[in-house]
Amino acid sequence: MATEKISWIPSIPYPPAQHGQWSPVTSTLNWCEEDYYATIYAAEIVNTLTNLLFMYLAIKGIRNCVTNGHDRIFIVTFAGYLIVGTGSFLFHATLKYPMQLVDELSMIYTTCLMFYATFSYRKSRIYSQGLAAFLVALALFITLYYHYLQDPTFHQNAYALLTAIVLFRSMWIMEVNIRPKFRSEERQAANPRSDSETKEVRDREDVRDKEILRQMWTMIACGLSIFLGGFAIWQLDNVFCPTLRRWRRQVGLPWGILLEGHGWWHLMTGVGAYFYIVWGIWLRHCLNYRQDDYELLWPRWTSMPVVAKQRNAQSNGYHRGSAKKAI
Structure with missing residues (x-):
């Protein structure tokens, strides 16, 4: 049955489907966006172009790391985040199975990098090398087993599990090492407070650290809410795909673009993941007792946060500890 267009909305009718440059589809997944309706060079034009946000934020993050001297692991x-966006761009443009592997497996590899950054910090060289070997083996196992199964559910569960482990571990490290009443013995030993320090100095540092924690929890709440919101929209896109396709053709272009749920997933996942990496950078500087050398720049809710050197940063007594140089 033909879909009736809503006449009172100024729009362009959706063009008919056509044979694409990369046909036939060989991926094990095909999303709700109709294939090759806009151009023969991109199977899913909205799902393809929304990955440009990944690329922009990745370049922004790399430039910030180089400019401000953040740890190399970030x-x-x-760079892994950039590969995720590029892989997803190529996957949705072609819907080819090799590009699907680049898209999905790069997510696993990037999460393994964050896993290493989180669990190797201040550990011995032997421990760090053993952890690196384990993560390489794990990534190889996931790659081979996923290629054998070709079941997207396996990939999604593996990614979710790794992400959850890294997230909760980072939260634990943040609370134990920064919140004044939870300061760990390890932190006290690495950066002891001398008897000569005045109560005023200690109180100032405690107030500073509490404010940093407030900022971090705000970042976590925003990033996680955006990420989970994108996941919810994506699931609605999967469940109600026939209805959404009918609505898109009723409202026409460009309004139908707003009903592309997987495109919203890209945008919101990109922002949520960026928030998480920036939080990791800020947390690492705090663990290195450099709270007074760096600051979180996040002037408004609609802007992307960055961690930058303070313009007139001066070392204070709080940096005296022999914190191990991060990788």
Whole structure:
């Protein structure tokens, strides 16, 4: 049955489907966006172009790391984030199985990098090397087993589990090492407070750390809400796909673009993941007792946060500890 267009909305009718440059589809997944309706060069034009946000934020993150001297592991992580966006761009443009593997497996590899950054911090060289070997083996196992199964559910569960482990571990480290009443013995030993320090100095540092924690929890809440919101929209896109396709053709272009749920997933996941990496950078500087050298710049809710050197940063007594240099 033909779909009736809503006449009172100024719009362009959806063009008919056509044979694409990359036909036939060989991926094990095909999303709710109709294939090759806009151009023969991109199977899913909205799902393809929304990955440009990943690329922009990845370049922004890499430049920020280089400019402000953040730990190298975060440059590598942003490079992995860039590969995720690029892989997803190529996957949705072609709907080819090899590009699907680049898209999905790069998510696993980037999460393994954050896993290493989280669990290797201040550990011995032997422990860090053993953890690296374990993560390489795990990534290889997931790659081979996923290629054998070709079941997207396996990939999604593996990614969700790794992400949850890293997230909760980072929250634990943040609370134990920064909140004044939870300061760990390890932190006290690495950066002891001398008897000569005045109560005023200690109180100032406690107030500073509480404010940092407030900022971090706000970032976590925003990033996680955006990420989970995108996941919810994506699931609605899967469940109600026939209805959404009918609505898109009723409202026409460009309004139908707003009903592309997987495109919203890309945008919201990209922002949520960026928030998480920036939080990791800020947390690492705090664990290195450099709270007074760096600051979180997040002037408004609609802007992307960055961690930058303070313009007139001066070392204070709080940095005296022999914190191990991060990888």
